[in-house]
Amino acid sequence: MPVIRQSLGEVVYDRLLSAILSGQLVGGNELSEVTIADQFGVSRTPVREALNRLAGDGLIENGRNRRAIVRTVTREMVVEIYQVRQCLESGAARLAAGRMNSAELARLDAISAAVRPDGIAIDQNQALAFDAELHGSIARHCGNRRLAEEVRRYTNFVPIFQRLAGRRDDRLLLAYEQHLTIIDALRAGDAEQAAAAMTHHIQSALVVLLDDVFPEAPQSA
Amino acid sequence: MPVIRQSLGEVVYDRLLSAILSGQLVGGNELSEVTIADQFGVSRTPVREALNRLAGDGLIENGRNRRAIVRTVTREMVVEIYQVRQCLESGAARLAAGRMNSAELARLDAISAAVRPDGIAIDQNQALAFDAELHGSIARHCGNRRLAEEVRRYTNFVPIFQRLAGRRDDRLLLAYEQHLTIIDALRAGDAEQAAAAMTHHIQSALVVLLDDVFPEAPQSA
DNA sequence: GGGTTGTTTTTTGTATACAGTTGACAGTAT
DNA sequence: ATACTGTCAACTGTATACAAAAAACAACCC
Missing domain, CATH: 1.20.120.530 (GntR ligand-binding domain-like)
Structure with missing residues (x-):
């Protein structure tokens, strides 16, 4: 239902960003696209967009097989x-x-x-x-x-x-x-x-x- | 056909980056996702990824209705x-x-x-x-x-x-x-x-x- | 028993289909 | 002629379907 002020990708990004920096999402955690999509009730597409942005911020790294891994906030x-x-x-x-x-x-x-x-x-x-x-x-x-x-x-x-x-x-x-x-x-x-x-x-x-x-x-x- | 070393998104990104900075793609140009997708022979998905990255680099801006516009290389x-x-x-x-x-x-x-x-x-x-x-x-x-x-x-x-x-x-x-x-x-x-x-x-x-x-x-x- | 290989499952990369919004254009009324 | 309105076309945001690769697991051979 795209009645977009803030796109779903941005919403997912904001919430993941906050979760990582505040320590709710601890480092080393593997972020499966489908899991996150299910949690937020959206499809993989906006999740991928959010993960790409987070990678750009250096908050997640690409582990084996390009899997997204939360970087530890040390x-x-x-x-x-x-x-x-x-x-x-x-x-x-x-x-x-x-x-x-x-x-x-x-x-x-x-x-x-x-x-x-x-x-x-x-x-x-x-x-x-x-x-x-x-x-x-x-x-x-x-x-x-x-x-x-x-x-x-x-x-x-x-x-x-x-x-x-x-x-x-x-x-x-x-x-x-x-x-x-x-x-x-x-x-x-x-x-x-x-x-x-x-x-x-x-x-x-x-x-x-x-x-x-x-x-x-x-x-x- | 994903036999990916470099993902299609990265390929599109690299080529668009080069085209913009070298002046082949001139500023003010509107980049339609479907048009680019057709030009490169790929679907909109990797194109969107590339455009997002380019926006992160500040090389394109979002014009009316979130349409991507090439920023002029001045x-x-x-x-x-x-x-x-x-x-x-x-x-x-x-x-x-x-x-x-x-x-x-x-x-x-x-x-x-x-x-x-x-x-x-x-x-x-x-x-x-x-x-x-x-x-x-x-x-x-x-x-x-x-x-x-x-x-x-x-x-x-x-x-x-x-x-x-x-x-x-x-x-x-x-x-x-x-x-x-x-x-x-x-x-x-x-x-x-x-x-x-x-x-x-x-x-x-x-x-x-x-x-x-x-x-x-x-x-x- | 250990190593190797084949299969299955999971996950990502990509393509496509669908929905909603916006800008344009034509037609009509004033 | 101009302004308003309704329809249409194009485009983006999102969802889903499909393909390939990789990891996990099991079976088999040595």
Whole structure:
């Protein structure tokens, strides 16, 4: 019954993505197309589309006989994802530094102000919204739509990880201050400073995430 | 008749990719699934797979009623691709600097030596092979398989562009010297130097490519 | 008993059939 | 003549049918 707003392939993709990153679908699991199709009540066609996209995201690998196998979400995988984000988003910030107009900067300032309405306490929802808005704004204003798209692909992973890590005021505050540093660099038009601040911000987010989700040896990244 | 080494979807993808980047398929063109299927003598299924992958590569966009439209290969698109490569590959070089062992460095040295067998003239084929080998080696030794995969995705574009740009000894020589600089940095374990050298190398390749393929105003990147 | 080979079952790759939506065109009414 | 409407054609999304390959299992030979 194709009364499509979001195609079935996208639905299956979204649900599988969430299931893998949140740990419901554990690594090493073999994903049979027919099994998934039955579970979702759809045919193999949209399932294949979803699996292809997941393979493109590097979340499933092709085992023997091209069978889809869920890649384990390990500490290493998270590090890899955040390192790629670091490459992409610091590059985007470097490009955006010279291109972001004052209207957009003012808009970010306004959203920023809502994070600490009384100047002291932090509004957790606003803080997360600000984070998403800042990263998105930088991507949109880097002058490279392709780079923006790559950033967006990796941004898909972030909310799920954020949910895994939980919210803590001290960490949100730390991230908030990093956000302000990034905006300062953007406003100053300092490309290298913007890139460095973004690199530091993402590195910091990685450490927090690892601490919460993979509390093993302190770090190695 | 599935006697598949390379699936039909991959064949269609490869040929369409090449056709788009080389300009045989011009931008704005609407790609009907049935038309392409007929042209290649296959059914719509592998064509859909190929189109999905091309959409993932940002080479086609979804027009009205989700119809696939070839994106025009403009100067701007090439700039965008090379900027993303710059982000990814300089990051890979930064990571690889500390991780590349002496055996791999020796292997690269050997390939390097074959580029100028008599120490003066340059072997064009060997030079291109060395280029591919160096970029691939850095990706493989950056310690981040995901980043390596992203690099590889973008490396698919390169040979087609290289063919468009043609070969000239002076340019190959320039690139060769940049390669040596990169290897020096890797050998020294100087991450920042390696990243900077890679950035410069890709930037240089972009300028050459633009000069040849889009000989408009000198540059703006 | 172990290894090899033939068969069966499962799974993927591909083709085709069907349903629903959208754009185009023609015809009619104003 | 123009605007509206109904029909049609083309296209995509989805489901299903079919073919080939591979893995699992069993039987057989040594």
